[in-house]
Amino acid sequence: MRVLFAGTPAVAVPSLDALVKAGFDVVAVLTRPDAPLGRKRVMTPSPVAARAEELGIDIIRAAKVDADTTARIAECAPDVAAIVAYGGIVPRPALDIPAHGWVNLHFSLLPAWRGAAPVQRSLMAGDDITGAVTFQLEEGLDTGPVFGTLTESVRPDDTAGDLLERLSVSGAVLLGQTLSAIEAGQASPQPQAGEVSLAPKLTLEDGRLDWQKPALALDRQARGVTPEPGAWTTLEGHRVKLEPVGLRPEVKDLAPGTIRVDGKSVLVGTGSHAVELGRIQPAGKKMMSSADWARGLAAPERVVFE
Structure with missing residues (x-):
């Protein structure tokens, strides 16, 4: 199955590695453009871009999924797109390109903590249990039906960085399992159920x-x-x-x-x-x-x- 992978930060790298290791044909990576880092403001590729270069995968660098980016995605002819913390909205024309749509790995137990900072907001709220889900990406904010779920206990001394690191590894396994189920025609996403909470980006x-x-x-x-x-x-x-x-x-x-x-x-x-x-x-x-x-x-x- 031909896979487009979309992601930017370090927490997305384990998922990219897992899909490659599982034998999926990752035809391209969509990631945010290089950004200035450090006191000297050196232009630096995103962690996902750096890993894609090591793996020899074509890279689409884009700050947003506009018409040009959508055309480049279409040229890749993916069967499915996997997205992990890309950092931008995917509009309807791009959502419609893969036959199996876009599968999002999200680090919360949806519909809890929809948004950009789910782990951070979960810790700040004092949650004892969190987790990750794979769901079908829609135009709404993290509203799509869920394919799979995993849970993770919050430890007393966990920081957001600690918890994200663990979830990035276990979530990579979940994402691979979800794509395998889709490829085999055995995936059955279910509507989200429960209380909705929002996780806006931290300032x-x-x-x-x-x-x-x-x-x-x-x-x-x-x-x-x-x-x-x-x-x-x-x-x-x-x-x-x-x-x-x-x-x-x-x-x-x-x-x-x-x-x-x-x-x-x-x-x-x-x-x-x-x-x-x-x-x-x-x-x-x-x-x-x-x-x-x-x-x-x-x-x-x-x-x-x-």
Whole structure:
């Protein structure tokens, strides 16, 4: 079966590898254009493009699926298109090209967390169970019927990066199984059922910690925005990036935002009880342990995050 693969970030690479390994004829890869990365803003191919180059697969680089991109997809004559975090909308003319349509691997248990940041929003909401599904892509936002589902427990210390890494591997297996079922004429997608929730793309503001909130809410927020856009606060008007925090429920006498050095631990007060900082990146400096940062403060007991 001829497959067009659409994807951009690193979490899509395991799916591309799985389809190639399974023997599908991946005729082309659709991915976002090269983008500037790092302080020197070096133009860099997407992780999917880089892997496609290694595999010798033709690449279609496109910021959106416009008329020209649709024509290039049609030239590939795919039987089916598999899409994993491509990062753009697929309009009806392109959806109609493959005989078996487009199969989307989505990292949530639809209809929960439809949108661009399902894992991140799931963690921020405090879900205990998440997962991934394959579904038939439609013009609506993640509304199509579901082919297959897998579930994944959320661990207490999971960040969005941790959870996405696990789901990208297990989801790649699910995607391969779904395409095999379609090829064999045994696929039977079912309409989505359950409560709908939305997972819009994260912004920088989603990472800002409000120390008046309870510690548990801050812990969930910090893990949900790690590694990107990252949890942060302000100190003397400057943005300070923080890695996920740990809960310290026995410490309840710290005012919100106030820090305390407790041995090798750095604690911060919240609206409920204290949290323990992991690493911290002050403005203009590299990420460092919170203990090292605190040792450099003249009067740590006077430091208050805003």
